[in-house]
Amino acid sequence: xxxxxxxxxxxxxxxxxxxxxxxxxxxxxxxxxxxxxxxxxxxxxxxxxxxxxxxxxxxxxxxxxxxxxxxxxxxxxxxxxxxxxxxxxxxxxxxxxxxxxxxxxxxxxxxxxxxxxxxxxxxxxxxxxxxxxxxxxxxxxxxxxxxxxxxxxxxxxxxxxxxxxxxxxxxxxx
Numbered sequence: 001x002x003x004x005x006x007x008x009x010x011x012x013x014x015x016x017x018x019x020x021x022x023x024x025x026x027x028x029x030x031x032x033x034x035x036x037x038x039x040x041x042x043x044x045x046x047x048x049x050x051x052x053x054x055x056x057x058x059x060x061x062x063x064x065x066x067x068x069x070x071x072x073x074x075x076x077x078x079x080x081x082x083x084x085x086x087x088x089x090x091x092x093x094x095x096x097x098x099x100x101x102x103x104x105x106x107x108x109x110x111x112x113x114x115x116x117x118x119x120x121x122x123x124x125x126x127x128x129x130x131x132x133x134x135x136x137x138x139x140x141x142x143x144x145x146x147x148x149x150x151x152x153x154x155x156x157x158x159x160x161x162x163x164x165x166x167x168x169x170x171x172x173x174x
Contacts, residue, residue: 016058016066016081018074031059032088040086040093045140046108058082063089067099094138097153097167104140104151111140112155112162119143122152125171127163138165 011017011028020026023033034057038049056071058081068082083102087094095104104111112132114122121128122141132139134157141155141162153170156163164171 011059011062014077016060016074016076016078018071019057019059019065028059030063030089032057032063032065032086037065037086037088041095041103044138045095045104045106045110047103047106051103051106057085059088063087092137095154097165097170100140100151100154104142105149107140107151110135110137111142111149111151112157113149114141114143114152116143119152120174122155122162122164123166123172123174125164125166125168127161129160130157130162131160132157132162 011031017028017031019031019037020033022035026033037057038052041047041052042049052067054069056068058066058068058074058076060066060081064084065086065088066080066082067085072081083098084096085099086096112130112134118128118130136157139155139157139162141152141164142149143152144150152166154165156165
């Protein structure tokens with residue numbers, strides 16, 4: 001048994017707790033482990049776990065995962081740490097726009113490329129009917145810019161419709 005009090009091993013929306021390396025090291029019920037997150041990004045988007053070497057993962061509150069280049073002692077009592085990365089503790093994990101824009105260019109699976117008009121609609125926050133032969137669920141939405149595929153953000157594809165999940169404050173009329 002550990003010397004930690006129950007307050008030390010519960011979710012607290014006022015502090016960041018480093019994720020355990022594996023599920024065997026989990027002390028907070030339902031908390032994702034580093035290995036589960038690496039496995040999810042590889043399985044869902046084909047992004048190799050080595051991509052995240054040198055980064056640490058943190059939970060603040062219930063299921064709000066943040067990523068930080070480097071590491072700190074845990075827990076940390078501050079407002080923000082690195083960038084928001086992933087939402088867990090729901091039926092389907094959801095990557096954040098920040099995470100997809102930062103790491104989505106490395107994705108080899110579940111990436112949908114949009115033409116110019118489709119990309120404009122997506123960044124305006126509009127949903128659109130599209131043909132897609134891949135998996136349903138959260139996708140990396142990309143567009144070719146100057147000959148390179150660039151991730152625009154997160155889309156949710158269900159029943160022949162691509163829903164734009166671009167946050168309202170980041171939507172643009174191009």
